[in-house]
Amino acid sequence: xxxxxxxxxxxxxxxxxDVTLDCVYETRDTTYYLFWYKQPPxxxxxxxxxxxxxxxxxxxxxxxSWNFQKSTSSFNFTITASQVVDSAVYFCALSPPRGGGxxxxxxxxxxxxxxxxx
Amino acid sequence: xxxxxxxxxxxxxxxxNKKSLKCxxxxxxxxxxxxxxxxxKPLELMFVYNFKEQTENNSVPSRFSPECPNSSxxxxxxxxxxxxxxxxxxxxSSQDRGRDYIPTQYxxxxxxxxxx
Numbered sequence: 001x002x003x004x005x006x007x008x009x010x011x012x013x014x015x016x017x018d019v020t021l022d023c024v025y026e027t028r029d030t031t032y033y034l035f036w037y038k039q040p041p042x043x044x045x046x047x048x049x050x051x052x053x054x055x056x057x058x059x060x061x062x063x064x065s066w067n068f069q070k071s072t073s074s075f076n077f078t079i080t081a082s083q084v085v086d087s088a089v090y091f092c093a094l095s096p097p098r099g100g101g102x103x104x105x106x107x108x109x110x111x112x113x114x115x116x117x118x
Numbered sequence: 119x120x121x122x123x124x125x126x127x128x129x130x131x132x133x134x135n136k137k138s139l140k141c142x143x144x145x146x147x148x149x150x151x152x153x154x155x156x157x158x159k160p161l162e163l164m165f166v167y168n169f170k171e172q173t174e175n176n177s178v179p180s181r182f183s184p185e186c187p188n189s190s191x192x193x194x195x196x197x198x199x200x201x202x203x204x205x206x207x208x209x210x211s212s213q214d215r216g217r218d219y220i221p222t223q224y225x226x227x228x229x230x231x232x233x234x
Contacts, residue, residue: 033221043206044120045225091161095221105174106223108161 002027004094006109013082014117021077021112023092029053034068034075035093035106045091051075082116089113121145122226124209130232131199139194139229141209149214150192151223152184155206167192168214199233206230 003026013019025034036048049059051068059066063080079086089111096105122143131137143150152164166174167186181203183195192209207230210223 035222037225042227043208043230044227045208045210047222047224050220050222105163105166106161110160 002029002032002094002096002107004092004107004109006090006092006112008112009110010113010115012115012117015084016081017116018078018080019082019114019116021079021090021092021114023075023077023109025073025075025092025094027073027094027096029096031097033095033097035095036066036075036077037091037093039089039091039111041088048077079114082114084116084118087114087116120227121224122209122211124207124226124229126229127227128230128232130234131196132234133199133201135199136195136197138196139207139209139231141192141194141226143190143192143209143211143224143226145211145213145224147211147213147224148189149212150186150189151210151212152192152194153208153210153225155208155228157205161208165194196231199231201233204231204233 005024007022011019032053034051037045038048039045049066056068056070065078067076091111092109093106125140129137149168151166154162154164163176164178165184170186170188181198185193206228208228209226212223213220
């Protein structure tokens with residue numbers, strides 16, 4: 001069984017602060033994919049990043065960075081110099097590798113509501 | 119223009135009404151999904167279609183009836199819903215074909231449904 005835990009239900013920061021969103025996962029698969037999605041108040045889930053379990057390199061994209069540590073089963077997301085527009089719910093998700101001809105399934109965490117105050 | 123569109127964006131219906139939600143993807147994907155997102159609950163996968171064939175029904179009540187006429191369109195027909203069915207219904211699509219498939223689901227903006 002797969003499980004994704006986002007222990008932080010809500011986080012509130014002041015603009016320009018750095019903030020890290022935690023994600024811990026459980027899986028018995030040796031290969032898998034990890035994702036982060038952003039859900040602004042409008043409702044749409046916006047894909048941010050996909051990471052293959054074989055690739056443990058950290059990634060940086062502008063103010064966003066991701067720290068994947070297989071040893072601790074964590075895939076944390078950091079926003080540097082946060083902005084009000086970063087306010088949203090952020091979801092971490094896990095999928096198994098494709099197998100048996102079936103569609104892969106995403107297992108989502110419960111999400112972290114990030115509020116960035118001016 | 120977004121890759122996955124959903125209409126309507128908002129829907130209010132009575133328990134005896136029949137309505138349909140529509141999803142269209144412009145990404146050339148072969149798989150499409152319906153999710154339900156209720157307040158303070160995790161995203162729930164409802165249905166999965168692959169090349170128009172339903173491959174997953176996650177024990178969804180029969181008052182929700184999906185239809186996938188082709189790989190680009192997905193419908194969710196609603197009838198005799200209950201107030202607890204009020205939620206955000208999200209559609210997604212992905213490319214699930216070939217050895218080098220890209221296992222990323224792209225979501226539409228959702229339909230916010232209120233059942234009175």
